[in-house]
Amino acid sequence: xxxxxxxxxxxxxxxxxxxxxxxxxxxxxxxxxxxxxxxxxxxxxxxxxxxxxxxxxxxxxxxxxxxxxxxxxxxxxxxxxxxxxxx
Numbered sequence: 534x535x536x537x538x539x540x541x542x543x544x545x546x547x548x549x550x551x552x553x554x555x556x557x558x559x560x561x562x563x564x565x566x567x568x569x570x571x572x573x574x575x576x577x578x579x580x581x582x583x584x585x586x587x588x589x590x591x592x593x594x595x596x597x598x599x600x601x602x603x604x605x606x607x608x609x610x611x612x613x614x615x616x617x618x619x620x
Contacts, residue, residue, distance in 0.1 A: 590597075
């Protein structure tokens with residue numbers, strides 16, 4: 534009798550799952566569309582942020598390029614003036 538109840542319960546579960554399949558598929562499709570929209574918004578925001586950073590870097594290049602050149606020159610001069618420690 535226990536086996537019969539287990540089989541009956543399994544059949545009932547399958548019938549309920551088959552009846553709810555359209556709702557489950559609809560929910561999964563809506564979730565997939567939502568995830569795609571969020572991904573598109575995220576990629577767009579990342580692209581816009583990158584473009585803004587590039588524009589700022591280009592706009593400030595008259596300032597930071599000479600500063601970078603001076604820093605590099607100072608580092609090169611300091612490296613050449615170092616003497617090894619006496620043994």
